[in-house]
Amino acid sequence: MAKQFKSGDTFTHVRECDTYRPIYYAAASGDFNPIHLDKAVGEMAGLGGVVLHGMCTMAWAVEAAIKYLGDPGKLRKVRVRFSRPVAPDDTITFQGKVTSVDNGRLVAEILAKNQRGEEVLKGATIEADVG
Amino acid sequence: MPIDPRFVGKRYGPFRYEIGLEKMREFALAVGGGIPSPSFGSIPDDLNPLFYDENAGKSGPYGSVIAFPTFAVTFAIAPFAAAVSDPELQINLLMLVHGEQQFEFFGPMSPGDVVTTTGSISEIFEKSQKDFLVFVSESKNQKDELLVRATWTAVIRR
Numbered sequence: 001m002a003k004q005f006k007s008g009d010t011f012t013h014v015r016e017c018d019t020y021r022p023i024y025y026a027a028a029s030g031d032f033n034p035i036h037l038d039k040a041v042g043e044m045a046g047l048g049g050v051v052l053h054g055m056c057t058m059a060w061a062v063e064a065a066i067k068y069l070g071d072p073g074k075l076r077k078v079r080v081r082f083s084r085p086v087a088p089d090d091t092i093t094f095q096g097k098v099t100s101v102d103n104g105r106l107v108a109e110i111l112a113k114n115q116r117g118e119e120v121l122k123g124a125t126i127e128a129d130v131g
Numbered sequence: 132m133p134i135d136p137r138f139v140g141k142r143y144g145p146f147r148y149e150i151g152l153e154k155m156r157e158f159a160l161a162v163g164g165g166i167p168s169p170s171f172g173s174i175p176d177d178l179n180p181l182f183y184d185e186n187a188g189k190s191g192p193y194g195s196v197i198a199f200p201t202f203a204v205t206f207a208i209a210p211f212a213a214a215v216s217d218p219e220l221q222i223n224l225l226m227l228v229h230g231e232q233q234f235e236f237f238g239p240m241s242p243g244d245v246v247t248t249t250g251s252i253s254e255i256f257e258k259s260q261k262d263f264l265v266f267v268s269e270s271k272n273q274k275d276e277l278l279v280r281a282t283w284t285a286v287i288r289r
Contacts, residue, residue, distance in 0.1 A: 024160075024161040025162070027167050028158040028160070028205075029161070029204055029205055031204075031208075045225065055232065056161075056162065059162040060162065062201055063163070063199075066200070067177070071192060072179055072200060073239045075236055076235065076236055077234065077235045079232070079233040080231065080232055080233075081230065081231045
């Protein structure tokens with residue numbers, strides 16, 4: 001039987017940004033901006049060192065959603081605002097909540113906070129076809 | 132210096148990209164806590180087999196391995212990257228941060244798909260002493276089917 005999705009469902013996902021994650025993500029995505037690779041450049045840019053690609057944090061939010069959905073091909077939309085950089089050794093906790101399921105379209109909000117409880121994404125939402 | 136709003140509507144592309152199985156796998160591994168390599172590291176236990184296992188892909192709902200959804204960034208960013216580095220716009224890239232991002236997905240991305248991405252500047256405005264540039268790109272496959280529409284928001288600090 002197909003998985004049932006309903007408003008109010010919640011899901012959680014945790015990811016740690018290990019030391020090499022920005023390098024791995026740069027290699028996989030093709031984004032070699034030195035703020036993600038070179039401590040000196042990150043410091044010069046006022047970031048206190050290297051930071052993870054916002055797009056990797058966004059990918060983790062998507063990962064949270066597709067682990068809940070089961071089938072990654074159901075995802076139809078994702079939107080995020082990058083509110084705070086993620087740095088190596090940060091642990092990000094994603095907490096999703098389904099806000100509606102209507103005519104086969106599921107909408108969920110995702111909170112993403114670091115180990116200090118600070119939001120690294122704002123207004124993160126996903127939509128999926130579950131009909 | 133503010134960005135001249137007369138550049139709203141300026142188009143960039145087309146940019147062509149052929150989706151390869153190993154690149155898709157590497158992206159899924161990098162996001163999923165692994166190492167983006169076909170030879171080093173191991174596949175994380177919780178990685179969805181649809182992202183790397185050809186047998187699982189063949190017997191799955193899409194008939195092939197599919198890309199992690201935001202793999203789309205690897206090719207869909209091309210016209211946005213061209214816009215922010217367009218000498219006419221005079222954007223200081225050192226002051227640029229990625230403010231917001233949206234993707235709309237219309238179908239799965241499979242190995243061998245040849246994707247063409249074009250895009251244009253949709254908004255230029257100032258807010259709180261910062262310049263905003265909003266860019267919309269569309270990526271279509273070899274059958275001219277829309278795969279991904281993305282909205283990129285660049286914020287340029289002064």
